[in-house]
Amino acid sequence: MHLDVRCKYLAEYSTTQELAEVLNAPEYKQNRSMHIGGGSNLVFTRDYDGMLLHSKIQFINTVNETADKVTLEAGAGIVWDDFVKYCIAHNYYGAENMSGIPGEVGASAVQNIGSYGTEACDIILQVHCIDKHTGKTEIFSNPQCQYAYRDSIFKNEYYNRYIVTSVEYTLSKTPRFTLTYGPLREMASTPMLTLNHVRETILAVRNSKLPNPAETGSVGSFFKNPIIDENQFIALQAAYPLVPHYPAGEGRVKVPAGWLIENAGLKGFSIGGACVYPKQCLVIANTGNATPADVVALYKHIISTVSNKYGIELHPEANII
Ligand SMILES: Cc1cc2nc3c(=O)[nH]c(=O)nc-3n(C[C@H](O)[C@H](O)[C@H](O)COP(=O)(O)OP(=O)(O)OC[C@H]3O[C@@H](n4cnc5c(N)ncnc54)[C@H](O)[C@@H]3O)c2cc1C
Incomplete structure (x- = not known):
């Protein structure tokens, strides 16, 4: 921030x-x-x-390789996007949609980062950790990490207990793209589609919507997209027929938090140096001189405004300490 x-x-x-x-x-x-x-x-x-x-543990090793798959182990201190670039340079498929996500490899396994239709848990094989309580090494298989939307066991039951030292990812050596997200969908018919082409498209979309972390402080999406039940959604849609929505399984519906915030009139709204980023209302940006108190006041104001208008509770995706 x-x-x-x-x-x-x-x-x-x-x-x-x-x-x-x-x-x-x-x-x-x-x-x-x-x-x-x-x-x-x-x-x-x-x-x-x-x-x-x-x-600052920084290495990338090949730990297993077959005709169509490769397993790479990366040190927790590797910059995530450097890992993505490494995969692309070696023609390994699976990480490219997560191009440009800020942060490091260790956090990718804690946060279950994701973008443009893929999540880290789609490629994580296992996570190497040290237990802060005992100092012992432990390896968590993918299912043991209990991955869900931007969530894992390391954010819940084992919050602040395990230090991730390295992560193993399994990638495909044969072309396997995920092109379900809007701007990528039209690429499905591109002949000879390359990993670099997908990466460049994603970086261009990201740059047009999100603040550049080197220049403007933010945490990316400040809130999770709320998932509501069908009856609540029917009432919401009756009041706001244009509300975007996506199926979230078991009759539940995901509503973009950015739309709820913008439609509540908060686009560009600021408290002190913290503002609702006008190009993407899901982001709180530091306009240059924000204090922690500004950010806290703004995010609480957003939660109460959205709750009063729609009866929907927003929950921060950011780690607030
Ligand atoms: C402009 C911008 C865009 C973003 N876009 C996206 C996006 O598209 N998708 C997405 O998922 N996220 C996105 N984010 C959020 C962020 O990039 C991710 O949450 C990322 O994983 C954070 O990595 P980090 O290394 O900075 O971790 P931190 O922010 O430093 O830490 C995040 C959490 O991981 C824990 N942690 C970190 N390293 C370790 C370790 N080695 N062992 C144990 N725990 C550890 C921390 O305790 C904390 O709980 C964005 C952020 C910004 C600023």
Whole structure:
């Protein structure tokens, strides 16, 4: 969010041995702690009076390969988009729709990142972790991670307990595109479609809608898209016939939070230096001088405005600390 917040200690490590040393250090043992990645989904509401841990474990190894599949293990400190570029350079299919998502490999497995019809859990085979309580290594298979929409066991039952050290992803060596999302759909008929073509299309769409993290602070989508039951949706559609919606299984309906916010008249609305990003109302942007208090006041205002107008509760997708 480009907020001016500080932590008491920051510990960065490049190997699991160095991480073990950090976990034995008095500064770690005597303070509360939290692991961060690139910080692109974090909103610190005040200074952090403890130790932040950050992985610089950076490698990509091939751990298994067959005629049509490859399994790569990537260190948690690899920048996610560098991993995507690596896959594309080697003609491995499966990560390309997640081109341009900010952050690092470790967080991809915690957050179950996703975009344009694919999610990290579609390609994650297993996740290598260290248990903060015992210091022991544990490997979680994909089903053990309990993946759901932007969710995993690491955000719930095991919140702040396991440190991801590396992630194994299985990719296809034979062409296998996912072209279900709007701007990609028309590419389905492109002859000789390439991974680079898909990546460039996605990066162009992202750049037109989302703030560039190097210039403007944001966490991407601030809220999850709410999933409501059919009766609630029927009432909503009666009042707002143009409301966009997508089936979410079991008779439930997903409604874009960005539309609810924009239709509530909040496009461009700001409190202090925090504003509803006009090109995509799902994003809260730091216009340059936002304080943590501005961001908190704005997101709470959005939640109450949307709740009063539609009777729908928005929930932050961002990690608010
Ligand atoms: C402009 C913009 C666009 C975005 N677009 C998308 C998008 O299209 N799709 C999407 O899914 N997300 C998107 N995001 C959100 C963000 O990119 C993801 O949530 C990403 O996974 C965060 O990665 P990070 O490394 O910055 O993690 P952080 O934000 O630093 O941390 C996120 C969470 O992961 C935990 N964590 C991080 N590393 C580790 C580790 N090694 N071990 C244990 N826990 C760890 C943290 O404790 C925290 O709970 C966007 C963000 C921005 C700013």
